[in-house]
Amino acid sequence: MKINKIIVSFISATVILLSTSVASFAKVVGDKIVLGAAISLTGKYSSNGVHTQNGYNMAVDRINSMGGVKVGGKTYKFDIIYYDDESNPKRAAQLAERLISQDGVQFMLGPYSSGLTKAIAPVTEKYGVPMVEANGASRSLFTKGYKYLFAVLAPANLYLDVAIDLAVEKNNGKGVTVAMAFEQDAFSQDVRLGVLDAIKRTGSKKVIDDKLPKELNDMAATLVKVKQMKPDVLVVSGHTKGALTAIRQISEMKVDVPMLAMTHCDAAKLSKQHGKNSQYALCASQWHKTLTYKDDFFKDGMTYDADFTKEFGYAPPYQAAESSAALLVFKDAFERANSFDQKKVRDALAATNMQTFYGNIKFAPGGQNVDKPMVLFQVMCDDGGKCENKVVAPTKWASAKLIHPIPSWSKR
């Protein structure tokens, strides 16, 4: 009995000793800056979680191979500790706690999705750990007064308002009628708020405002209303499921609408799944390879696209590109702060003003990137049925002319 007690005490002491020793070394180990990330490697967000991880890894390899990060006259390399958050917000928050208090991580990269970022942000804020995130766009993330949260992407409310502006422009500056179908989740409802602002600003009118339940993959009733009301624009946001369902049912029900704008078409690989039926759909995107932003590490969008495809065997969705950009932001901030002091790095992050292959990055006091507009691409197909995404707005980045109004189904 006594021997048992001694063994248990010895094991406990060893475990405690090991955990504390990890904590005291982990932030910068030798020549390595260790970042922490909880990523959805399993569960419903695992596809985009993997894109996020690939984007992070690509940037880490590139920065390390091109000289690393120079702080205090010494060169450091990036390293990332990953944990799988199982697409579960509670698990993500637990893992953030573990990364910070057990692994001793002092700088974090964001998870995938607004919901998981919302779960992690209070934890990083509590410990004063700067977090650069690339996949949480919900507006509510930037209105809570977080001081240590920085997002390289444009907030959700800017996703589709550019489509309303475009429709008004095509209508000679006069207001248009808008039908809206948005899933009932934080992200899509933020997109909705942005569209409502644009409707108000342009003197347009909403004629349908449907909120699609998360578990629904049928929007026939909404489309019946669209056929009846004949709006000038139909906007849909419901993640990948919403985009695929909308195109399937619009083509099956032959719904004619002059403009159709959506989110998550890139991830949905619309043209791959629906072929020519997806033609003319407008898709909001954070990034497109044809944009002409530049940096020293990835050169430009086209080069990033080619390098990423070579390394991972598929073309990078915008989720991967923005994740790579997050590492570029951290590198820049560390070098300007010239220190690993969390407060100094946080201040350097707040003062970021740079261009990356992904876009310009400058943070508002709330943490959102205010210097990078969303782009809209339109799915365009040739006679052989080969479809491509071409940027049509904003005009500055356009690589093709918008086709408007969408030809009716009877003429296709």
Place this chain on the structure above:
Amino acid sequence: MISVQACLDGILLGILFALIAYGMALQWGVMNIINIAQGDLVILGGYIAYFMYLYGIHPAWGVIVSPIIMFFIGIAIYKLVINKVVDRDLFISILATFGISILFMQLMNFAFGADVVLANSDYGTTMLFNSNVVLPNSKIFSAFISILFAICLVIYMKKSKLGRAIRATAQNARAAKILGVDTEKVYAATFGINAALCGVAGALISITFTIHPYMGLPYTIRSFMIVIVAGLGNLPGVAMSGMGLGVFEEFADYILGTEFRIGSVFLLLVLILVYRRFKLSRKREYLK
């Protein structure tokens, strides 16, 4: 015209749900098991059709291949898990099938990825009433196949030896056993038939809607509700309740808005249960 459209959309949707519910009612009635993994079996069936589509086979063939594969998967699930809980109380079986549901979700996510997918049938569209009512042929096909399978099953249940054994076991398992029915075999076959029906429904859903590893639960809930409304062992009731719920959903969506669609169906369920209880309590009073 809009009400005709909503009505037809609802009926076509409801027939598909009724097929899933029929499988649930069958196994609930025979084995006294509420299968929480019902929707996940549907989605797995959908993936079988989707993979056929990926390999260049028309997904409609999925309605033949998918039930065959799913039948054997159903039997395997029975042999591994269900036969250990079939005589226990309902709560144990709910827990067990809930576990199977989680396992299936994770396995499908692991094997097929977390992308939303669909199989294109390219069946086109039927226009009615001067193009005012539009029906996708994929939905008409789904409804037709669902009815066909339901009819075949009814005939099989009435005419075949196994069908009669299943019905006998549902009425009184102990008596059936005494009279020489191998109830173990009957249970396995029932679970297999239910999985096969889910396979058919899944293949049809991949053609009509979209599938995703985590999309199974709504199908479980809908079929559960249809069975609750119709009652066990009441096949015409299941068909009517499926179609009725489909039409009710479409109208609720159109009149109240999409956000109230599922809520209205749940409200209807509560009202039906309250009404039933009321009717039952009056009956008891009369018996006194």
